[in-house]
Amino acid sequence: MKRFGVVIFPGSNCEYDAALGVTQLGAEAEFVWHSDTDLSRFDGIILPGGFAHGDYLRPGALARFSPVMKAVAHFALEGGPVLGICNGFQVLTEAGLLAGALQKNRGLTFLSHDTTLIVASTRSVLTSEATIGQELVVPINHFSGAYTCDDATYESLVANEQVILRYRDNPNGSRGDVAGICNETRNVVGLMPHPERAMSTLLGSADGLVLMSSFVSAGIAVG
Amino acid sequence: MNYFVIVDVTLREGIADPEGATIERALPALGFTGVTNVHAAKSFRFEVEATSESAALEKANSLGERLLSNPVIENAVARLAPGNRA
Structure with a gap:
C-alpha cells in the first residue's frame, strides 16, 4: 500500500483533510512533524493548508527553514x-x-x-487523470492567494505547460488566472484551492477526487 | 560594537500593491487630496554586532535578502538607523 507523509508545521490546520484525501483513495497517510528529516519511507509528500509558523513575516517564509524542508527538497529532487x-x-x-x-x-x-477551476495541463502528478478543459468545482480558503511572478517566469511556465489549473472566474487577482502550477519535472505541484475538501458530493463537490487520485497514483518510493 | 540598523522591504516595481491601492482609495473620504502613488512597505529594526558600519550593513542586507524579503516580489535595503555612535 502506498504511504503518504502529511507534514505538520506549527500552525498547520488542514492535515486531517489531507490525510483523509489519500486514505479515501486506498492509500495510507502518516503525519510528519516539521522537525523530522527522513522522508524515505514515503511514496509522496503533502504540505497541507493552514498558517505554518503563524504566517509571520510572510506565509511560508519561516516554514521554509523548518528542518523537514531539506528532506522535502531532497525527496522532490x-x-x-x-x-x-x-x-x-x-x-x-x-x-x-x-x-x-x-x-x-x-x-x-x-x-x-x-x-471553478479549468484544467490547463494534464502533464503533472496532480492532473494526470483529468482532461484538458475539464471544469472542477473546488473551494478556496485564503488571504494571500494572488499568484505573482515576473514576465520571463510566466512566459516559461506557459511555454513548458507548467500552469496546470486556472480559475474560470479569477477570484483573487492571480496572474493569468493561475490556480496551480508544477515544477519543470512535473513532480512538485502547488495550488491554492483545496481538492482534499472536495472529495464527496455530500460535502458539496467530489471534483477534487480526480486531482487527489492522480496524486495518489503518482506515488512512488524514491531513494 | 553594535549598530542600529533598519531594513526596508518594498515591493518590486511592477508587482501589484493592493494595500497601497486600498489606502490611496480611502484618502479622499478622509479629506486628503493630492496624495498619489501610495505604496505599502515593511521595515525591520534590529541591532547588529559588527566591526564597522559597512560590515553591519552587509550582514543586514544579507539577512534582508535571505529571510526578511521574498526576492521574487520584494527588494530589501539596509540602512543605518539614527542613534549610532560616530
Whole structure:
C-alpha cells in the first residue's frame, strides 16, 4: 500500500483533510512533524493548508527553514511527488521548489467559497487523470492567494505547460488566472484551492477526487 | 560594537500593491487630496554586532535578502538607523 507523509508545521490546520484525501483513495497517510528529516519511507509528500509558523513575516517564509524542508527538497529532487495545498503552496514557492510567489488577494479580502477551476495541463502528478478543459468545482480558503511572478517566469511556465489549473472566474487577482502550477519535472505541484475538501458530493463537490487520485497514483518510493 | 540598523522591504516595481491601492482609495473620504502613488512597505529594526558600519550593513542586507524579503516580489535595503555612535 502506498504511504503518504502529511507534514505538520506549527500552525498547520488542514492535515486531517489531507490525510483523509489519500486514505479515501486506498492509500495510507502518516503525519510528519516539521522537525523530522527522513522522508524515505514515503511514496509522496503533502504540505497541507493552514498558517505554518503563524504566517509571520510572510506565509511560508519561516516554514521554509523548518528542518523537514531539506528532506522535502531532497525527496522532490529524487522525483518523488510533492503536493502543496494552499499554505503548502506558499511554503513551496518560498522554498524555491516552485516558481513565483503568492501575494495578498486583490481587494484584500479573505476568500472562502467554491471556485471553478479549468484544467490547463494534464502533464503533472496532480492532473494526470483529468482532461484538458475539464471544469472542477473546488473551494478556496485564503488571504494571500494572488499568484505573482515576473514576465520571463510566466512566459516559461506557459511555454513548458507548467500552469496546470486556472480559475474560470479569477477570484483573487492571480496572474493569468493561475490556480496551480508544477515544477519543470512535473513532480512538485502547488495550488491554492483545496481538492482534499472536495472529495464527496455530500460535502458539496467530489471534483477534487480526480486531482487527489492522480496524486495518489503518482506515488512512488524514491531513494 | 553594535549598530542600529533598519531594513526596508518594498515591493518590486511592477508587482501589484493592493494595500497601497486600498489606502490611496480611502484618502479622499478622509479629506486628503493630492496624495498619489501610495505604496505599502515593511521595515525591520534590529541591532547588529559588527566591526564597522559597512560590515553591519552587509550582514543586514544579507539577512534582508535571505529571510526578511521574498526576492521574487520584494527588494530589501539596509540602512543605518539614527542613534549610532560616530
